[in-house]
Amino acid sequence: MKCSIPKGTRDFLPAEMARRNYIFDTIREVFKAFAFEPIETPSLENLSTLMGKYGEEGDKLLFKVLNSGNFMEDVDFTQDYHKVAPRICDRGLRYDLTVPFARFVVQHRDQITFPFRRYQLQPVWRADRPQKGRYREFYQCDADMIGSTSLLNELELVQMIDAVFQKLGIEVTVKINNRKVLAGIADLIGAPDKLVDITVAIDKLDKIGIDNVRAELSERGLNQEQITALNPVFELSGSANDKLQQLEVLFNGNAVGTKGVEELKELFGYIDLVQPACHVELDLTLARGLNYYTGAIFEVKAHNVSIGSICGGGRYDNLTGIFGMPDVSGVGISFGADRIYDVLTELDKFPPDLGQSAQVLFINFGAESMPYCIKCAARLRSLGISTLVYPDNAKMKKQMDFANRSRVPYVVFVGENEIAAQNLTVKDMATGTQNTFTLDELADRLKH
């Protein structure tokens, strides 16, 4: 039988796990430093929890799980697929960690002290077509604060992004925008219902150029007048503060837009105070597809690597409202562990000494020497020293070869002589030198 795993999923070998855990540990360390607490939620959610939260595209990318039992009962299969699917699938795999978190908050509100900060490192699933930096199963590392509208939260998210990528040694640019500003722009040109179309088109400015953006806007139903009215937005220039000044004038009298500008001004004011090491910029072309964002939005791009964003997030004012708990605002970010892995690989920035299995290997010279080896190994292990006893009385070459390939730094020989003298012959595999130690002497040397 030929075996394989589903498209877009991966196995992780020990060497890969060592590097993945290095990423998770780094992120977790920063989350803890900022006083976030861990939670977990199930892989499966009720489809009703997930549907309609991610936009039309998101709904298509949800993995739906077929009901158990006789799912065909009372279902008219001649209907359109979109009508049949919700009737035979009650559950789906989570698409992100934010929506399940909102559900979690609503459900456990009596046990939560607000403002609440949680972090969550778990896989999510998307039925996307896999390609570079895109998987169907991947890990998100989320930190969210909920129950506070203060922009100090946004600042802390920026500080956390800065801390994580500084620790990992990745140079990044943090792009910041605000949905209220985008809404203001849509208002301004008299097309508030076209907000999504405008943002999607503007988002491509860097990639396809202004003329193509104009063409796309036209395709998406904006008239020439409206497209022309958008010009001042494309012509904004200068520093973040300069752009915000210009926008403020443009938004004269527009409530949403002005609010957005105020928020951005406040946030950039805070950011100036803390002087992060990474680049932070105001990017009015940043839109982000998830449609639950209402305020600040973030996206992080690594320098010198062509891969999508490695971190993203934003503020959502009414996600819990959908589940029956209105007026609770939250804001959070999500680190894409798998893409960060790809970035570190491409930039060759992983520490070289990650993941060593055993520190010591006892060579197996047969049954007579085993009782002594077993006792010695048990003692070393109780001291936290990773220890192996070769399980079979195989040839020396094979055992030594195993030590080499497993990168075990010390090999111990125990034969008649050693048992008689109650000591150990220890070989340093890197230098080839060999010494005789007592068990305690060996333990001392290895504890550092």
Place this chain on the structure above:
RNA sequence: GUGGGCGUAGUUCAGCUGGUUAGAGCGCCAGAUUGUGGAUCUGGAGGUCGUGGGUUCGAGCCCCACCUCCCACCCCA
């Protein structure tokens, strides 16, 4: 969902205009070498050539369909 590329041993790949029994490096197993590894040498195992169909006297090679993985679009971590 749309477009492009790839698929030959465990792995990386070669295989001529279609022509006997499909090759190499690395890896694996055994031996040279039964208390000392990385090197070298010798021998060995390992293939439904992605799957199915078609063209042909003859297909790894040509044609069709499907699948896979990769890349791009869309969208995104």
